[in-house]
Amino acid sequence: MELLMIVFVVGVIALFTLIPLFIIMGAAMYHSAKISLKESWGLYLRKSVSKALFQALAIAQKNNLSVSLEQIERHVLCGGNPIKLMNVLARNPTNQEITFQSLSAIDLAGKDVEQAITFSQTVHEIHIKNYSLGLFKVDYHASYKLGLYAVFNNPDLKDFEKKIEEKLALFASSWDSNDAIYTKKIIQTNILNTEYWGKGLNAYLINHSLDISIKS
Numbered sequence: 001m002e003l004l005m006i007v008f009v010v011g012v013i014a015l016f017t018l019i020p021l022f023i024i025m026g027a028a029m030y031h032s033a034k035i036s037l038k039e040s041w042g043l044y045l046r047k048s049v050s051k052a053l054f055q056a057l058a059i060a061q062k063n064n065l066s067v068s069l070e071q072i073e074r075h076v077l078c079g080g081n082p083i084k085l086m087n088v089l090a091r092n093p094t095n096q097e098i099t100f101q102s103l104s105a106i107d108l109a110g111k112d113v114e115q116a117i118t119f120s121q122t123v124h125e126i127h128i129k130n131y132s133l134g135l136f137k138v139d140y141h142a143s144y145k146l147g148l149y150a151v152f153n154n155p156d157l158k159d160f161e162k163k164i165e166e167k168l169a170l171f172a173s174s175w176d177s178n179d180a181i182y183t184k185k186i187i188q189t190n191i192l193n194t195e196y197w198g199k200g201l202n203a204y205l206i207n208h209s210l211d212i213s214i215k216s
Contacts, residue, residue: 024049033058039069048073056082063090067100080107088113102148109152116151123206126161134172136180137215138187140164142208144197153202160201167191167200184212 024040031054035043043049053069053076060067065086072082085103092098098117106116128140142164146155171191177183188210197205 020044028054028057031055031058033061035069043073046073046077048077050076052076052081052083056086059083059086059090063093065089065093065100071100071104075104075107078108080104081113084113088117092117097148106148106151111151116148119151120146120148122146124157124160126164128161128164131165131168132215133168133183133212134175135178135214136183136212138168139211140168140192140208141210142192142197143206144201145204145206147202147204150202155202160203163201164192167196178214180212180214184210187212 021037021040021044024043025035025037027049028035028040031051033054035057043053053072056072056076057069059065060072063086067086067089072086075082075085085100085107088103089098089100097120103113107113123143123145126140126142126144128138131138131140168187168191171187175183175186188208192208192210194205197203
């Protein structure tokens with residue numbers, strides 16, 4: 001008799017423990033998301049169940065995004081907007097720069113994720129004409145993008161031209177060749193190359209061209 005009573009009590013406790021977990025799982029299914037009993041238990045203990053969490057998870061699962069429930073939950077608990085993040089990731093599946101981590105940092109910093117995406121994908125151009133470079137005259141054109149994290153820096157695009165001219169001036173101060181073709185090659189491959197654009201200017205070089213001639 002005592003054994004039956006113990007089994008009954010344990011069964012009642014288990015039932016009342018499982019009921020809220022199944023309710024959480026049902027809420028996830030209502031929003032087209034799927035979670036396991038273990039995940040439901042974790043959400044229950046942390047009291048982090050929310051409509052936004054399930055909607056964001058549904059978008060991630062529908063689009064096969066490599067974003068876990070734990071990551072979305074953490075973002076929700078930090079006060080972020082996971083739905084907007086998932087929608088952006090779903091629209092940019094092949095852009096390696098647009099990751100959950102990068103978007104999360106932008107969102108939690110109070111920046112608008114959509115604006116950051118637009119800003120990062122905008123192509124900017126630089127035109128430097130008739131720049132005096134020692135024995136030579138240089139015309140330089142470049143197309144570039146700034147990338148997602150530029151939203152934190154608020155860069156002044158006018159400074160890019162100034163920095164490039166300073167780089168060229170530094171090069172000219174120690175360059176004494178009068179071979180225009182060779183000088184052009186050195187500038188494009190060693191001075192204003194992709195590495196300089198990335199590390200020196202924090203930008204992504206798309207393409208550039210350089211015309212160089214000896215001063216008349």
